[in-house]
Amino acid sequence: xxxxxxxxxxxxxxxxxxxxxxxxxxxxxxRAMVADKANDIxxxxxxxxxxxAAGAQHIYQEAASKGAEVVNSVTAKGQEIAxxxxxxxxxxxxxxxxxxxxxxxxxxxKGDELREKIEAARQRIADQVSKNxxxxxxxxxxxxxxxxxxxxxAGEAVKTAAHEAKDAVDAAADQKDxx
Numbered sequence: 001x002x003x004x005x006x007x008x009x010x011x012x013x014x015x016x017x018x019x020x021x022x023x024x025x026x027x028x029x030x031r032a033m034v035a036d037k038a039n040d041i042x043x044x045x046x047x048x049x050x051x052x053a054a055g056a057q058h059i060y061q062e063a064a065s066k067g068a069e070v071v072n073s074v075t076a077k078g079q080e081i082a083x084x085x086x087x088x089x090x091x092x093x094x095x096x097x098x099x100x101x102x103x104x105x106x107x108x109x110k111g112d113e114l115r116e117k118i119e120a121a122r123q124r125i126a127d128q129v130s131k132n133x134x135x136x137x138x139x140x141x142x143x144x145x146x147x148x149x150x151x152x153x154a155g156e157a158v159k160t161a162a163h164e165a166k167d168a169v170d171a172a173a174d175q176k177d178x179x
Contacts, residue, residue: 012041016034016037
């Protein structure tokens, strides 16, 4: 804008010089007329400058006012969003807490049932091991009795065989003596 104003002033000066050179008046009259026109232009320029400054001040104040309104609006909206987010976060936290408190008894109940089932299985295994041990002890006892009976039978068989062998040796000795 300053560039346009500078061109305007240069154009005004060139026009004034051309008018002076082509004017049919005397120098004193022309100088007086130029001075009047220069004073008029200077007064107009001062008036335009004052109006431009007032307009710029008004525009600045409007922009500052609008900027403050925007900042206040954005700040209020940000606070509203933050409040809503905090409220939603609190609602979600409460929902999670409620769900956890609702699930906790079920988990404890299922845990207790599982412990009971494990204890019952342990007891069944212990009973089965005990039963198997008893059966194995009975079988072992039966086997020991069978071994004792077999040993007794073998002892009798050995005695019988020993007697028969002695009788055979005696008979052979008698036969040898008889001959």
